[in-house]
Amino acid sequence: MLFDMDGTLVDSEKVWDIALHELAAHAGGKLSEGARLAMIGSSMASSMRILREDLAQPDRDEAADVAWLTRRVEELFAEGLVWRPGALELLRAVRAAGLPTALVTSTGRRLVEVALDTLGRDNFDVVVCGDEVSAPKPDPAPYRTAADLLGVPIEACVAIEDSPTGMKSAVASGAAVLAVPAELELPPTDGVHLRESLEGVDPGFLAAVLASATA
Known part of the structure; x- marks a missing residue:
């Protein structure tokens, strides 16, 4: 994940x-x-x-x-960050299922370390920051780097994004993509499963997204 x-x-x-x-x-x-x-x-x-x-x-x-x-x-x-709807519940479910999990962000390491006080360092096997990759999103490098560090083929990964820039990066990487809009409206895009929020999303749902992407 x-x-x-x-x-x-x-x-x-x-x-x-x-x-x-x-x-x-x-x-x-x-x-x-x-x-x-x-x-x-x-x-x-x-x-x-x-x-x-x-x-x-x-x-x-x-x-x-x-x-x-x-x-x-x-x-x-x-001062603390507010979770997006359904995000904490999904992250907990993914970890409980034992799925390899990475945080893949355009934000630099210094700020990510502060954010991890809210997110929980133990919730991620790998953290890839925007200032630690060869090229930032929308380049596919961040997602490919994360998959490599997890030891999981990118085609076996589901990437979850909220922005057009992030979607482009994830799609180009070869991952299956679930997109949940936050600040920007997301257009229908080939290879991207659009959903209004992460509420109700669980590992079974993510498995279905991956299966549909590889069908």
Whole structure:
């Protein structure tokens, strides 16, 4: 099992929303709705590029902005994260069934370590962070890396995602994909099983998703 984090397991996109708008204000500007939506599921580098373009400040110091944003999100993560509907129950069921499980996120390791205080370190055999892969989502590298570390063929994995960027990564990796929208509407996509929430999803349901993908 391969789980995305932000927007899939926990409602952390709202935390990022607060911090990114604060960063834009700190820069003397205002983040547009379109730019914020374009950042969902993307890497830190892509988000900072979108920010600079949106604020018309192409010469902003990316390293300084990343450091500012990371500190602020770390503070917000430390206050606790809210689980998405059905996510904790599914994760517990997957672990109880003994299924190899990975967290596959675009978020950097420093922030993931804080988030794991909510998620539970023992809930994952492998954690793949956005700053530890050769290329971030939508590249398939994060999911393929996770499957390799688990020792499971990617074709035998189900990836759970909430964003178009994450869906592209998971589909390209060769995993079966279950997508549950959070902040963005997800279009019907070949090879992707769409569901409104993770409520009612259990290992049996995931087995059916995998079977339909390999049929």
